[in-house]
Amino acid sequence: MIPLQAFKRYARYELIRAGLESAALPGLIGARPAVGGRGAIFTLHHVDPRVPARWAPNSWLKVTPAFLEQAIQVSLDSGLTPISVEDLPERLADRADKRRYVCFTLDDGYRDNARFAAPIFRRYGVPYTIFITAGFVERSRSIWWKTAEEIVGTVDRFSFDFPDGETDMRTETDLQKIAAFDRLAAFVTQAEDEDAAVAALDGLARECGIDALGITERQTMNAVELGELAQDPLARFGAHTLTHPNLRRVADDRLRRELTGSADAVARYVGVRPRAFAYPYGYAAAVGPREIAAARDAGFATAVTNLPGLIDERHVASPNAFRRVSLNGFYQKRRYVRALLSGLPFRLRAIAGAEPS
Ligand SMILES: [Zn+2]
Known part of the structure; x- marks a missing residue:
């Protein structure tokens, strides 16, 4: 069998890399990089210094603590104000507030978030939100x-x-x-x-x-670990469903259960009811108008997709469909963060249609 998909995948990564490099050209972005829109919500998954020795299927989900630190530094150098994603709608709705913001979000509740990412956020006083899937915490759903x-x-x-x-x-x-x-x-x-x-x-x-x-047990935090991490004043927790399904493929009653059930569960784990939600997978085939309305009806102030893009004024009207910027394990360079914050890469087809988290 010819693994054509594998070749296509490599080709796409190289295309994205080329796009990021061209957007990062020194002539386009100076010492203090231009930031597009109102800033960015970053998506992370694993933060772990152990970089896979060779290409692995999920290695794009893993960035090193050093790269996270660079992303924070570039954001602060660019004049972005770090806030928790759940506070974003309120800030954007304030017409007198012209600041640009950066939010750091981590999906799925991996154990390395507490071990390797939390200390870096603490060093810079940057808040972060971890989106929790209850079925992973309960060890009832495999990843x-x-x-x-x-x-x-x-x-x-x-x-x-x-x-x-x-x-x-x-x-x-x-x-x-x-x-x-x-x-x-x-x-x-x-x-x-x-x-x-x-x-x-x-x-x-x-x-x-x-x-x-x-594998779920080894890689994700349990209720006790979440309770401990909740002691960190910078840590916030959002809901990420009960079973991590593609929500567009579930019936209405299941959709409601996935939303409110996971909010209930997170409230049990960390003692605070979550105000933020992340759609599993988050790409267009997994988030539609029905899902966005359901997240609003379930009481979430904010919900985030994985459609690539910066924070936009339009989000004031639809705070349950924020776009995010994925910090991807394949593109761990300071200049790529600058390029992403400029918003230029999202005009390139390869990145606008890139594989979501
Ligand atoms: Zn997820």
Whole structure:
């Protein structure tokens, strides 16, 4: 099998890199970089100094603490005021307030956030918001993209019942691993029933000797750890559903349960009811008008997507559909942060349509 998807993926990353480099040209951005819009909401996932030795399927989700520190420095040097994302709608609604803001958000509640990111935010006095998925905290839901990564990284081949039939996949070389990962990812993201797809992947993991919920347990914070981190006055917590589904693919009653149930859960873990929400996946195929209305009706003051873009005046009218800027493990350079804050890269097609978190 020719892993065409894998080649396409490489090509796209190089295209984005080229876009970032061109936006970062010294002539375009001076010592004090121009900031577009009203600033930016950054998206992070893992913050961990252990950089994968080679390309891994989810390595774009991981930035080093040093890069986080650079992103904070560039933001402060650019004159951005750091605030918590839940306070953003109020500030933007104040017509007398012309400041530009930066918000740092971290999705999924990974354990490394407390260990490696919190100390850096503390050093700079910068608030941060972690979006929590209750099913991860309760160890009742596996993180399918981690499960898939561990499967292709562990075995040399596997057989899986894809919708078009039982298929043997070889996973010896890096390209084969990437291709197999992409195939499993497509299986889950395109499934009508995401619960069933995740369960099928958990089953494949078991056959490969991997405990999918054990990965959740290792990588995400439990209720006790969240309670401890909540002692940090800079830490805020938002809701990120019960099971991390593509909300556009669930029925109305399930949508409401995912929203209010996760707010209830976060309130239990940290003692404060969350005012912010992050849509799982956050790309256009996972967030639509129905989901945005439901987040508002569930009482969230702010909700964030992963559509790429800066904070815009238009968000005053729709604080439940903020765009964000992903700090991506593949592009960990100070000059890329400057380029992203300028807003220029979002006019480039490769980045505007980039893979969301
Ligand atoms: Zn997420």
